[in-house]
Amino acid sequence: MQDLPRPETLVAAVAAFLRAEIAPQIKGAANFQLRVAVNALELVTRQLVLAPGSDAAERQSLESLLGRTGTLDELNAALCGAIADGSAKLESRELQWHLWSTTMAKLAVDQPSYATYKRALAQDG
Amino acid sequence: MRAAGAAGVPSPHVLHVLDAADGMGAGFIMDHVAGETIARKLLRNEEFAAVRPKLPLQVGAILARIHALQPGNLPPLPVTSARKELAHLRDAYHRDGQPRPVFELAFRWLAERAPPDPATPSLVHGDFRTGNLIVGSDGIRAVLDWELACRGDPVRDLGWFCTISWRFGAIDKPAGGFGSREELLAGYQAAGGRAVSLQQLYYWEVFGSLRWGVFCLGMRARSGNDRSLERAMIGRRASEAEIDLLHLIAPQGD
Secondary structure (H helix, E strand, O other): OOOOOOHHHHHHHHHHHHHHHHHHHOOHHHHHHHHHHHHHHHHHHHHHHHHHHHHHHHHHHHHHHHOOOOOHHHHHHHHHHHHHOOOOOOOOHHHHHHHHHHHHHHHHHHOOOOHHHHHHHHHHO | OHHHHHOOOOOOOEEEEOOHHHOOOOOEEEOOOOOEOOHHHHHHOHHHOOOHHHHHHHHHHHHHHHHOOOHHHOOOOOEOOHHHHHHHHHHHHHHHOOOOHHHHHHHHHHHHOOOOOOOOOEEEOOOOOOOOEEEEOOEEEEEOOOOOOEEEOOHHHHHHHHOHHHHOOOOOOOEOOOEOHHHHHHHHHHOOOOOOOHHHHHHHHHHHHHHHHHHHHHHHHHHHHHOOHHHHHHHOOHHHHHHHHHHHHOOOOO
16 A cells, blocks of 8 residues: 555645746746646546546446446447447436436546536536 | 638638748738637627627628638538538547447437438538637627638538537527527528528537537547647547537436
8 A cells, every 4th residue: 555645635736836836937838838737637636536436436327227247448338339229218317317427527527617517516406 | 711701701811822832831821810819808808898799690691601602613622411520520439439428329319310411512611610710899800710611501600609619618608608599590691691490500509519529539639649738638628528418418407
């Protein structure tokens, strides 16, 4: 077992340092690139924190939907096949629920400030 | 761009089109056009407050003029249709390799509802959205970025302008974040465009979200070669298209 602090704590600290201390000293195109870099580090932090739980939930949901086991990649490929051949239908409540919850989990990592995501979160709550 | 300018589409004056003798590749030189292209400034800055409500009508009128341009006066352009475009998008999605159930659902939804191939395909700008327009305090001064122009279903341009990503956060104003679909379509018809139903427009908005999502995957693929961080991060915006697609074809609370 590795010691503390955990990776997400360290990456978050690097991002905060760059944003608060370094970005104000850098101008022009390099400043833009630095902000993209900080955004990337913040995304990685969110993924380190959130993905273990959301991946496990996605896998469980896929297994229940498809009635089989497998890796996330295999199960998602199987669901894609079922949608493409028409055996999984848009009208299915269970499918809609699964797609909404997995997509919300992606947005929580990728883009938590995206307007459609914030609207959907508010409707959930 | 010259043909569009001659037909009354706000266009920069093209001074010179590069040829082989210039030794600089493909391109052209145009006059400077003063104004703003950045969507967030156009949607939020006070200096554009007065022009914002006028933009949906103006965009409608400009698109009507673009779509009325006769192909005989244009360089040869590829002819496309919803079905052909979907096949191209599907190829790009498969090249990416990651299975995406939401995209699969959108492909199926769009295939089942694809409009018939237009009998007389119109000129389609192909990337008509905020960011590719120069806007001043008096309105749109220039339409840029014609490199995706083709001939096909003109409603595609209207739907692309309304695609949720191109509202840049102002999601309750479908016409580019500036106003309503009804204003956009009214401007379109008033300038000679044909009657377009909200349902036809909606089809191309769904198509637009999928097109943007697949484009994001392409950015990720290319980032492997040039290691551009910005491109890699655009790859992470494919999920933005996924939530928009769900919002459109499987809305919550139904």
